[in-house]
Structures are given as C-alpha cells and as structure tokens.
Amino acid sequence: RERTRTAATAVAHANIALIKYWGKADEGLIIPHTSSLSLTLDDLHTTTSVVFDEALDTDEAALDGRRLAGRALARVRVMLDLVRARAGLDGVSARVRSRNTVPTAAGLASSASGLAALAGAAAAAAGLDLDDRDLSRLARRGSGSAARSVFGGLALWHAGHDDASSYAEPVSSPLRLAIVVIVIDAGPKPVSSREAMRRTVATSPDYPAWVRRSAGDLAEALDAVRTGDLPRLGDVAEANAFGMHGTMLSATPPVRYLTPASLAALRTVWRARRDGLPVWATMDAGPNVKAITSAADAEAVARRLRADLAGVVPETNVIVAHAGPGIQVR
Numbered sequence: 001r002e003r004t005r006t007a008a009t010a011v012a013h014a015n016i017a018l019i020k021y022w023g024k025a026d027e028g029l030i031i032p033h034t035s036s037l038s039l040t041l042d043d044l045h046t047t048t049s050v051v052f053d054e055a056l057d058t059d060e061a062a063l064d065g066r067r068l069a070g071r072a073l074a075r076v077r078v079m080l081d082l083v084r085a086r087a088g089l090d091g092v093s094a095r096v097r098s099r100n101t102v103p104t105a106a107g108l109a110s111s112a113s114g115l116a117a118l119a120g121a122a123a124a125a126a127g128l129d130l131d132d133r134d135l136s137r138l139a140r141r142g143s144g145s146a147a148r149s150v151f152g153g154l155a156l157w158h159a160g161h162d163d164a165s166s167y168a169e170p171v172s173s174p175l176r177l178a179i180v181v182i183v184i185d186a187g188p189k190p191v192s193s194r195e196a197m198r199r200t201v202a203t204s205p206d207y208p209a210w211v212r213r214s215a216g217d218l219a220e221a222l223d224a225v226r227t228g229d230l231p232r233l234g235d236v237a238e239a240n241a242f243g244m245h246g247t248m249l250s251a252t253p254p255v256r257y258l259t260p261a262s263l264a265a266l267r268t269v270w271r272a273r274r275d276g277l278p279v280w281a282t283m284d285a286g287p288n289v290k291a292i293t294s295a296a297d298a299e300a301v302a303r304r305l306r307a308d309l310a311g312v313v314p315e316t317n318v319i320v321a322h323a324g325p326g327i328q329v330r
C-alpha cells in the first residue's frame with residue numbers, strides 16, 4: 001500500500017474577548033461556564049503547517065524554530081490525536097511547524113491563534129472536510145478561546161452544554177472596532193490560564209455571581225453590537241473584564257495578573273476617555289492592557305497612550321490592531 005504523506009497549512013488570527021470566557025464546566029471537553037464575544041485581530045497571527053507522514057517515528061513540533069517538548073508538545077499531541085482518531089490515521093505521526101507573530105503565553109491570545117491554526121492545518125492534512133462550525137468545535141478542544149479564532153471580526157462562542165453545542169459563530173455589526181494593545185510584558189505569564197481558571201472556579205466565592213451577571217453582560221454587548229453603540233459596548237466590556245479579574249483576586253491563593261505597570265496603563269486609558277476619546281480597557285490572563293476603540297479613532301488613541309505612557313512605563317510597546325479575517329487553510 002502507498003505510504004501516507006499529507007500536508008496542509010493554516011493561518012489563524014488572535015482574538016480579544018469583549019465578554020470573557022473564564023472557567024470550565026467540563027475540563028476534558030473544554031465546555032465553558034459562560035458564552036463569550038470577541039474581536040479577531042488583523043496583525044497578530046499564527047501560521048502552522050502539519051504533515052502526517054508514516055516515515056516519522058514520533059510526533060515532532062517546532063514553534064518559531066524551537067523544538068517543543070514536555071507540556072507544550074503534549075498540548076499539540078492532544079489535537080493531533082483528536083484528528084487522527086476521526087480520520088482513521090492512528091499510528092501515523094506528524095511534523096508540525098508553527099510561526100507566531102504573537103508573543104507566546106503572554107495573555108496576547110497566542111493560544112487562540114495557535115490552537116486554531118493547528119486544528120485547521122491538522123484537519124486538512126488528515127483529509128477531514130470540516131465546516132467552520134465543526135472546525136470551531138475542534139479548535140475549542142485545544143484551547144477554548146481558539147474556537148472564536150476560526151471566524152473573522154466579531155465572534156460569539158455559545159457555551160453550550162456538550163461537544164456538539166459549544167461552538168463559535170460570526171456576528172455582524174455596523175461597528176468598525178479596533179484594539180490598541182499596550183504590551184507591558186511579552187514574556188510568559190506566571191500562572192497558566194488553565195490553572196488560573198481551575199483555581200477561580202474551585203475557590204472564588206465571587207465566581208458564581210460573575211457567571212450570573214455574564215449572561216446579562218453578553219445580552220447587552222450583543223445589543224450594542226447590533227445597534228452600533230460603542231459607548232454601551234465599551235462600558236459593559238470593561239465591567240465584565242474587571243469582574244473576571246475580581247474573581248481571580250478572590251481565589252485562594254489569589255491569581256494576580258495585574259502589575260503596577262498595568263495599573264498605570266489603565267490610568268492612561270481612563271484619562272483619555274475622560275478627555276473625550278472613545279476608549280475602554282480590557283485585560284486577559286497577563287499584565288497587558290487592551291484598549292477597545294473605533295477603527296477611526298485607533299491612531300489618535302495610540303498616539304495619546306504612547307505620549308502618556310512615555311514618562312510612566314517607558315518600555316511599553318503600543319500596537320494598533322484592526323478587525324482581522326477568519327482562518328485560512330491551504
């Protein structure tokens with residue numbers, strides 16, 4: 001019989017949640033406690049190629065030229081195993097090559113773009129013909145937020161209650177949004193989002209209240225998205241994010257991603273808003289601050305933040321990101 005050797009490449013973009021995913025109802029399947037809403041970004045993306053090759057003895061993977069081992073490799077293999085099981089490729093090893101324009105594991109959504117690109121490339125290389133919804137469900141198994149990176153622009157991830165019902169889909173809006181990323185620290189975070197979520201769900205007395213309010217936050221955000229009401233969207237996104245960080249701080253032991261530099265950056269965002277710029281803050285599992293604004297105001301916001309941060313947190317890098325495309329597979 002012919003030797004199996006099939007290859008594919010996928011490009012997936014990072015996304016930043018406006019209404020957050022924080023906490024799993026099912027850790028194995030990655031079913032979240034809450035639905036979430038995000039914006040996929042243009043600049044920050046991951047390109048991944050996968051080759052299934054019978055000549056390989058074992059799975060191998062490299063990220064930005066560095067060979068992966070241990071946990072990072074195990075994470076890749078979880079996805080490869082899911083794809084192999086579906087495609088009947090048990091026993092066929094893969095070579096994975098990945099390039100990131102997103103700093104890895106720094107709360108800049110590298111796991112979203114990375115695991116979405118891996119899911120897309122692996123599925124295509126294995127000959128699986130998945131529609132976007134099924135690809136979203138597959139990407140979710142690698143990293144929850146990756147379910148949303150299958151789609152461009154705004155994406156809504158329905159929490160669902162099982163593997164079939166937990167997937168993302170695109171949401172249309174008259175809003176032209178942008179995210180101005182204040183990169184405070186591009187290094188890896190001290191606590192993984194996986195561990196931090198587990199701790200929050202298990203120990204924070206505030207977590208159930210955040211889950212309850214999240215449904216209302218999402219409904220309000222979706223309404224603001226449909227009607228093109230940026231101030232309403234910004235207000236609810238900011239409140240939802242700091243509610244999430246509140247649940248982390250009240251976990252035992254506390255999970256603290258905010259640093260003094262994060263607080264200084266938040267202050268510049270809030271000052272810019274006080275002075276009339278349409279800008280709201282959000283934060284994820286890391287110290288970096290993301291400013292939500294309109295595409296039309298993004299450059300003005302970035303200029304203002306750069307100027308204000310220069311004297312306070314001189315090392316910061318401010319990146320303007322606009323809405324980006326969904327996954328591309330070839």
Ligand code: PMV
Binds near residue numbers: 020022145194283284
């Ligand atoms: O990277 P993940 O899929 O384990 O989840 C990260 C979750 C947050 O970025 C903190 C929030 C979100 O909805 O993206």
